[in-house]
Amino acid sequence: MTEFSVRPARTADVRAIQALLEPWVQRRVLLGKDLVVLFESVQQFTVAEDADGNLIGCGALHVMWDDLGEIRTLIVADEWLHHGVGRAIVDRLEENARALGLRRLFCLTFEVEFFSARGFEVIGEQVVDPDVYSQLVRSPDEGVAEFLDLAHVKPNTLGNTRMLKTFD
DSSP: OOOEEEEEOOGGGHHHHHHHHHHHHHTTSSOOOOHHHHHHTGGGEEEEEETTSOEEEEEEEEEEETTEEEEEEEEEOGGGTTTTHHHHHHHHHHHHHHHHTOOEEEEEESOHHHHHTTTOEEOOSOOSOHHHHHHHTTOOOHHHHHHHTOGGGHHHHTTOEEEEEEOO
16 A cells, blocks of 8 residues: 555546545634636646546645645545545645746645745745735635735634745
């Protein structure tokens, strides 16, 4: 149970991504996503699969601004926790971020230790300049609202930690 591979998601993976997500939604750790939203964002996802081709993890990279992205919907199947799956997915998402020209990655997480070990640091409220803030606040994306720590998303973020990684 130690062999797995990481690759870009395909549309055929979307239902399996939703199946990975559902237990975490039930535990109130992650917010649910409608199937249509997952299909619309499939190109953002990286997946991990075992040697038999079963999805065992996923994560998405969402671009927020010219140098800023978010790692979101990072999930590893319970039986694959602590086998390097999450680390491999985050590594691939960081590669994708660099290829896009991003220099900063945000995440909203309960897994502070995991992300700290990968160079993420806890952040305060003001991490973009006022001009960028004025543009980001117009986004309808809930993840952007969480990044900005807007009041209307506070019930969704209770207990989560906002973290940021900056790289060259």
